[in-house]
Amino acid sequence: MSKIIGIDLGTTNSCVAVMEGGKPKVISASDTGKNTTPSVVELAKNLVGDVAKRQMILNSENTISSVKRLMGRRFEDKEVARTQKMVSYKIVSGKGGMADVEIGGKTYTPQEISARVLMKLKKDAEKYLGETVDSAVITVPAYFDDSQRQATKQAGEIAGLKVERIINEPTAAALAYGLDKKKNEKIAVYDLGGGTFDISILELGDGVFEVKSTNGDTHLGGDDFDEKIVDYIAEEFKKENSMDLRLDKQALQRVRDAAEKAKIELSAAEEVEINQPYITQKDGQPLHLTMKLTRSKFEGIVSDLIAQTIKPVEDALKDAGLKASDINEVIMVGGMTRMPKVVEEVKKFFGKEPNKSVNPDEVVAIGAAIQAGVLAGDVKDILLLDVTPLTLAIETMGGVATPMIPRNTTVPTSKTEVFSTAADNQTQVEIHITQGERPLSNDNKALGRFVLDGIPPSPRGVPQIEVMFDLDANGILTVTAKDKATGKTQNIKITGSVGLTDEEVKKAQEDAEKNKAEDEKKAEQIKAKNMADAMITTAEKSIKDAGDKAPKEVVEKVQDKVKALKDILETGTKEDLEAKTKELSDTLSEVGQAMYGAQGAQPTADGSQSTEEPATASDAESSQGKDKKKDDSKVEEGEVVE
Amino acid sequence: MKKKNEDMKNQLARAMADYANLQKRTDEERGTMFKLASISFMTKILPIIDNLKQAQNHVNDSGIAIIIGQLETLAKEEGFEEIKIKVGDLFDESTAEVNEVVETLEEKDNNMISEVVMSGWKYQDGTVVRHARVKVNKSKVNPS
Numbered sequence: 001m002s003k004i005i006g007i008d009l010g011t012t013n014s015c016v017a018v019m020e021g022g023k024p025k026v027i028s029a030s031d032t033g034k035n036t037t038p039s040v041v042e043l044a045k046n047l048v049g050d051v052a053k054r055q056m057i058l059n060s061e062n063t064i065s066s067v068k069r070l071m072g073r074r075f076e077d078k079e080v081a082r083t084q085k086m087v088s089y090k091i092v093s094g095k096g097g098m099a100d101v102e103i104g105g106k107t108y109t110p111q112e113i114s115a116r117v118l119m120k121l122k123k124d125a126e127k128y129l130g131e132t133v134d135s136a137v138i139t140v141p142a143y144f145d146d147s148q149r150q151a152t153k154q155a156g157e158i159a160g161l162k163v164e165r166i167i168n169e170p171t172a173a174a175l176a177y178g179l180d181k182k183k184n185e186k187i188a189v190y191d192l193g194g195g196t197f198d199i200s201i202l203e204l205g206d207g208v209f210e211v212k213s214t215n216g217d218t219h220l221g222g223d224d225f226d227e228k229i230v231d232y233i234a235e236e237f238k239k240e241n242s243m244d245l246r247l248d249k250q251a252l253q254r255v256r257d258a259a260e261k262a263k264i265e266l267s268a269a270e271e272v273e274i275n276q277p278y279i280t281q282k283d284g285q286p287l288h289l290t291m292k293l294t295r296s297k298f299e300g301i302v303s304d305l306i307a308q309t310i311k312p313v314e315d316a317l318k319d320a321g322l323k324a325s326d327i328n329e330v331i332m333v334g335g336m337t338r339m340p341k342v343v344e345e346v347k348k349f350f351g352k353e354p355n356k357s358v359n360p361d362e363v364v365a366i367g368a369a370i371q372a373g374v375l376a377g378d379v380k381d382i383l384l385l386d387v388t389p390l391t392l393a394i395e396t397m398g399g400v401a402t403p404m405i406p407r408n409t410t411v412p413t414s415k416t417e418v419f420s421t422a423a424d425n426q427t428q429v430e431i432h433i434t435q436g437e438r439p440l441s442n443d444n445k446a447l448g449r450f451v452l453d454g455i456p457p458s459p460r461g462v463p464q465i466e467v468m469f470d471l472d473a474n475g476i477l478t479v480t481a482k483d484k485a486t487g488k489t490q491n492i493k494i495t496g497s498v499g500l501t502d503e504e505v506k507k508a509q510e511d512a513e514k515n516k517a518e519d520e521k522k523a524e525q526i527k528a529k530n531m532a533d534a535m536i537t538t539a540e541k542s543i544k545d546a547g548d549k550a551p552k553e554v555v556e557k558v559q560d561k562v563k564a565l566k567d568i569l570e571t572g573t574k575e576d577l578e579a580k581t582k583e584l585s586d587t588l589s590e591v592g593q594a595m596y597g598a599q600g601a602q603p604t605a606d607g608s609q610s611t612e613e614p615a616t617a618s619d620a621e622s623s624q625g626k627d628k629k630k631d632d633s634k635v636e637e638g639e640v641v642e
Numbered sequence: 643m644k645k646k647n648e649d650m651k652n653q654l655a656r657a658m659a660d661y662a663n664l665q666k667r668t669d670e671e672r673g674t675m676f677k678l679a680s681i682s683f684m685t686k687i688l689p690i691i692d693n694l695k696q697a698q699n700h701v702n703d704s705g706i707a708i709i710i711g712q713l714e715t716l717a718k719e720e721g722f723e724e725i726k727i728k729v730g731d732l733f734d735e736s737t738a739e740v741n742e743v744v745e746t747l748e749e750k751d752n753n754m755i756s757e758v759v760m761s762g763w764k765y766q767d768g769t770v771v772r773h774a775r776v777k778v779n780k781s782k783v784n785p786s
Contacts, residue, residue, distance in 0.1 A: 021660040033678070047735060054739040058753070058778050130663065249742040250759050253775065278696035286700050377653070 004135040004164055004376045005125045006368025008172070009114060009152065011068040012194030012221070014039050015365035016121040018129065019373030024176070024366040026359075027128045029120075036361055037124075040065045041116045043103050048120040060088035062103050066195065069218070070099045070110040071155075072148030079218065086219075111151050115158035122159055136161040137372040139364050142168040142200045143214040164375050170200035171209045172367025173333045176358050180207055185328040188316075190346050190354070192309060193334035195221040199313045201320040201327075213319035215312035220305065222336045228301050229259035233274065233291065241287055243280060251280045255289070266295045267338045299341040306345050313349060330354040335361050388413075389505040392469055392477065395432035395441035397422045397533075398526035404469040407437065414470040418484075420461045424537075428453035429465055431481050433494065437512030439523035445508070452481040452490045460537060521574075528577040532565050535581045539588050546591050554590045561587050681771050684722050687713070688763060688772055717763075725762035725774055731755045733778045737762055741775040745782055752781035 006024070008015045013036040017026045026035045029049060037049040040056065042063045047055070056063045069083040075093035084091045092107055094100030100107045118136075125133045138161075140152050149166050156163035170189035174180065179187060184205050191198040198216040202209045233255050234245045245251040258274045265272045276289040299306075317324060330350045336342060337360045346354050358366060388409050393401035396419065404415050421429060430451050436444030455463050464484040471477050480491040512519070539562050543555055561584040568576055691713050698706045717723070725737050733740065733753050744756045755776045762774030 021657060021664065051735050054773060055733070055735040056740070058733065058740040058743055058780060250775075253741050253759075277693045278700070286696070377649070 002132055002134055003125075003129055004137060004372035005122070005133055006172070006365055006370070006372045007118065007121055007136050007138045008169070008362075008364035008368060009068065009117065009138055009140075009155075010036075010039055010193065010364075011066050011196050012039060012223075013037065013361070014117055014121060015362055016125050017362065017365040017369035018125060019369050019376070022373075024369040024373070026362045026365060027121075027125050030124045030127045035359075037117070037120060038065075039068065039114075039117050041067070041113050043108065043113075043116070046116070048116050062089065064089050064101055064103070064113050067101065067110045067113040070101070071114065072110075072145070072151035073099050075099045082219070109151075111155040111158060114152070114155035118156055118159035118161060122161060134160065134162055135164050135372075137165045137167060137368045137375065138163055139167055139169045139172045139368050141196075141198055141214070142170050142211045143198070143216075165371060167368060167371055168200070168209070168211060169198070169333070169364045170202055170211070170214075170331070172364045172371065173331050174202060174204070174209060174329075175367035175370045176363045177329075177331060177355050179204065179329060179331075180209070182329075186212075186322060186326055187329045187331065188313070188327045188350065189331045189333060190309070190313070190337065191216075191333035192336040192342065193221050195219070195223055197221060197309050197312065197334075199309070199316045201316050201322065203320075212322070213316045215316035215319070217308060217312060220308055222334070224305055225263060225302050225336060225339075226256065226259055228305065229263060229293075229298065230255050232301050233259060233289070233293075236291060237279075237289055241282060243282055243287065245280060245289070248280055254279055258289070262293050263298070263339075266293070266298050267340060270295050295340070302341075306342055309342075310345065310349060324350050327352070331363075332356040333360050333363050388471060390435050390508050391437055392447075392471065393434050393436075393441070393444065394419075394467060394469075394479075395430075395434060398530050399441050400523060400526055400530075401434050401436070401439060401441040401444055404467070405471055409471075412470075412472045414468060416466060416468040419465045419467055421455070421458075421463050421465075422460055424459050425457040426460065426463075427455045427457055429455065429481070431467065431479060431490075431492075433469075433477070433479050433492070436508050438515060439519045440526075443511075443515070443519070447477065448479070448492050448494050450479075450481070450490050450492045452483060452488065454486060454488050455483050456485055459541070461534075525574045525577075528574040528581070529569060532569055532572075532577045532581045535584050535588075536562055536565055536569075539584055539591075542588060542591050550591045554587075558584070558587050558591060677765065677767070677769070680720055680722075681765060681769070684717065684720065684763070684765075684771055687717070691717075692760060721766035722763055722771060723766070725764050725770070727755060727758055727762060727774050727776065729755055729757060733776065737764075737770060738774040738776045740778050742777040743780045744777050746779040747782055748779075749781045751779040754779045 003018055005027075006017045015026060015036045017024050019025075028035050029037045032050050034050070038053045040052040040063060041048050042052040042055065042059060044062055052063055053065075056065070064087075066083060066087060069079060070091065073080050074097050075091070076097070077099065080091060080099045090102040092100050092102045094107055094109060098109070100109050101113060102108075118138075122133055122136070136156055138152055138156055140149055144152070153163045153166055169191065170187075173189050173191070174187055179185060182204065185203075187202040187204060187209075189198075189200045189202065191200070196216065196218050197220040198214065200214045201212040203212050204210075230246075230252070234252075238244050245255050254276050258276055262272045262274055271292055271294045274289060274291050274293060278286045279289040280287050317327075327350050330346060330352060332343065332346065332354045337346075337354075337356065343354060343356060388405055388411055389407060391401075391403045391407045392405040393403045396402045404417065405413060419429070428451050430449060432441060432449045433447045434441045434444035435447050438444050452465065455465075466482045466484055468480045468482075469477065470480070477494045478491060479494070480489060482489045539558055543550065543558055546555070561580070565577075565580045565584055568580060572580070691710065694706060694710050694713070698710060714724075727738060731754070733755055738755070741759045746752070746756075756779050757777040758774055759777060760772075760775040763771045765771055
């Protein structure tokens with residue numbers, strides 16, 4: 001079965017999204033890369049979206065915009081008359097007295113026009129997904145009556161889409177915020193788009209959204225805000241230069257661009273500079289548009305527009321028989337709700353912080369995609385993937401917690417790494433599993449330990465112990481250690497300990513943050529010590545291997561350096577250890593030169609290699625048989641499963 | 643139980659297919675990442691080139707001419723070029739945007755560009771980075 005897409009078929013702009021890997025994804029237009037497509041259609045050349053918009057002024061009578069305002073409406077409808085005043089194309093009475101569009105002597109139903117937009121969105125989705133798309137969920141305003149919904153469904157069918165469901169835009173927005181998971185909530189959806197304002201009051205009961213009331217202003221939106229700024233800029237310029245930029249279409253377009261940019265920037269900045277040099281000329285002299293616009297000034301300019309939205313909100317609440325304080329959740333939809341002042345006013349009215357984390361231009365399409373996903377069976381709780389909240393690590397030389405599965409890794413997952421021994425002839429390693437963000441094992445939560453023994457005696461760094469961490473979808477961690485030489489395997493299954501409460505996770509993360517600087521210092525000290533230790537082993541081995549081949553004075557020099565490094569191994573600072581390690585390494589290369597070609601390929605010959613792959617056993621367990629009893633008891637504690 | 647098993651199998655297959663497709667697309671997207679970053683930067687530089695050209699129209703300074711030349715060379719090196727549109731060309735919405743309609747009595751001039759208000763730019767693969775802004779003739783007798 002092919003994917004079902006979710007479509008927000010808007011008055012000004014439309015948007016399409018799809019569920020992918022259990023998450024909604026907005027599909028960008030293949031021609032522009034933008035996530036929304038203008039709902040503009042030119043029929044003669046079949047242009048849809050931005051390309052149709054670019055030629056709109058030239059071909060205004062053949063270019064159709066805002067056709068959603070006509071969907072399923074009768075020609076005598078007041079809204080149709082109002083729409084005719086704002087568009088250049090001709091609206092006529094069609095079959096059954098419905099409003100149709102006349103282009104070049106031919107009539108088209110609004111469904112046919114909308115179908116062109118839907119076809120483009122379908123095509124974009126197919127291009128993105130690489131497969132045919134034949135079904136969709138389409139959103140409509142909550143106030144759409146049956147005839148308007150039917151018309152929208154027909155538009156989908158004309159576009160070659162099986163309309164699986166028509167859902168309300170506010171319901172889609174609530175779905176995008178996951179509010180369907182809550183119980184018995186009252187939700188207000190404040191939708192201030194490009195050309196329309198809608199407020200809907202929803203009531204959620206048993207996972208079903210019921211529209212209690214709707215209200216709004218079908219001719220109020222972001223475009224009005226832009227016009228206000230353009231007027232302000234033009235007036236200010238006129239005051240200074242006695243010239244009206246609105247009369248020069250070229251200059252006006254530049255002012256419009258600047259106004260839109262300023263509006264967007266003022267959502268984040270307190271003040272913007274508007275700079276348009278050489279905007280026009282006066283008496284042969286160039287004039288420049290340079291002005292500053294503060295956020296508070298901008299808010300003053302558009303305050304009446306924001307205030308206009310409050311009355312419909314009050315009416316909608318009244319119709320629903322509710323008070324502002326009865327509302328549990330407020331959702332912001334539409335690009336204009338990015339403006340901080342709009343959020344502030346809505347917050348003041350309802351007395352609570354509105355939900356605005358999902359992109360307001362995309363939230364409706366995302367909700368439609370989620371609904372589509374539910375219908376297609378993509379969204380089921382059983383397959384919701386979880387992440388591991390804290391890092392799962394293994395203790396390596398010097399007590400360092402070496403991460404195996406970092407935090408935020410999506411589960412189920414598994415990770416395998418090869419470790420080695422820390423001392424010569426070490427026949428067992430202890431696998432100590434910890435959970436937490438601190439760099440040292442002791443500071444993290446111990447999840448379990450077990451011992452892998454029977455490793456054939458060999459020089460440090462030679463044995464290869466393969467350690468595998470496997471974390472399943474239920475949070476059960478299985479750690480397996482295998483000696484690659486003998487094939488001997490031990491494992492442990494840890495249940496329960498991996499799952500922590502939110503508080504425990506938060507505490508662990510805070511601890512890590514608090515101790516970050518000190519922990520890093522400690523970890524670096526241990527690393528320096530491990531490097532030094534590895535270098536001592538390498539040096540001693542090299543001298544032994546070189547035998548008579550190395551000049552006596554070089555050997556003595558190396559021995560001196562080894563002694564100097566050994567003396568400070570436990571007490572030296574990180575800097576001293578690094579300096580002395582480097583000295584030893586430099587001296588050692590002289591031995592290397594002397595015995596070049598005679599040395600056997602030993603894995604530990606390179607000091608840096610052995611430190612990069614830290615040995616698992618801590619020093620305490622390095623001597624054979626020592627603390628054997630203690631280790632055995634640890635094995636039992638860790639519930640080792642053979 | 644059998645149905646549940648089949649559901650799970652189906653979901654797993656979907657998830658795996660989603661993942662495989664995502665991987666393919668991620669590879670493709672990595673390739674276009676560089677292009678998008680360049681385009682995003684270029685669109686911010688273009689108004690500055692426009693302004694310098696405007697300034698040059700007024701002061702006709704040899705120094706400014708050199709700076710404009712340097713910026714245009716830089717744009718070219720990064721894979722951008724100006725879209726060649728001139729007065730008399732037929733309007734094409736794929737590369738230009740109408741800024742103003744100029745009425746004409748000559749039908750043969752219908753849909754012809756009468757002035758290029760702002761130059762358009764494209765990337766080397768043909769992607770339009772900025773559409774040109776043009777004034778277009780419209781014959782009074784022919785409404786199309």
